[in-house]
Structure formats: structure tokens, C-alpha cells
Amino acid sequence: MNNVLGATLLLFMSLPAVAADCISYKDVDRLGERFEQTAIAQSYELKNGFNDAISSVWIREGYYAVLSTDLKFQGTKIHLYGSGMSFTKDAWQFDKGQSADAGTWYNLVPFSFNDTATSVLCLKLP
Incomplete structure (x- = not known):
């Protein structure tokens, strides 16, 4: 095995698997x-x-994940799903997330939720 391939393989094998369910x-x-949260x-x-x-x-x-603007889940909430769905202001949406790493990531600016979350709940779907 050449040195470049060997170093690449060693680096890949040493990277930790993502254990978190929500990050x-x-x-942005x-x-x-x-x-990270489980x-x-x-x-x-x-x-x-x-x-x-x-x-x-x-x-x-x-x-x-459920994000809330206040302690103990008071205030405005947003629900974000690993499938790319979101629920906010009594409406389902399917256009604000991007698929990556066996899940979905969201920028919070389009939801008017940037720098406002105080509580986060991460749950497994039933």
C-alpha cells in the first residue's frame, strides 16, 4: 500500500463516528x-x-428536535425533523433543510429563530 493511501485509511479509521442524534x-x-445531544x-x-x-x-x-425561545419550553417553538420536515407556526414545511450525514441540517435564519433558542429537546420518532 502506498504512503498516501495508508495515511488516508489511517485518518479515516481514526475519525470518531457521530454518536449524537441532534447537534x-x-x-450557520x-x-x-x-x-451534541442524544x-x-x-x-x-x-x-x-x-x-x-x-x-x-x-x-x-x-x-x-424541538427548540423553544424560553426556559422550560415556554415561548415560541419550532419542530425540526431528521427527514427534512419542519413544523412552525401551525404549518408543515419541506423546503428549508438540507440532507447530510444520514440526517438533515437547518439554518435557523429562514425560521426567524437565529440566536433565540433557550431550550432544546431531542427525541426519537416513535
């Missing part, structure tokens, strides 16, 4: 610092610099 990013286009049955109040600082999210296929 929140501080910047899945850039910047990230906060599916849970309780909400997570964003802290440590992520409160009111999320600009994009990724959700694994078969899961969904």
Missing part, C-alpha cells in the same frame, strides 16, 4: 462551536455560551 451549532451552515425524554436548557446563540442544527434521520 446545535453557533454559526453547521460551523462554529457545537453542542435523544432524551427531558428538555435541556442551553448554557455555557449556547443560550440564544444557535444558528444551525443537524438532526439524525428518525429523530426530531
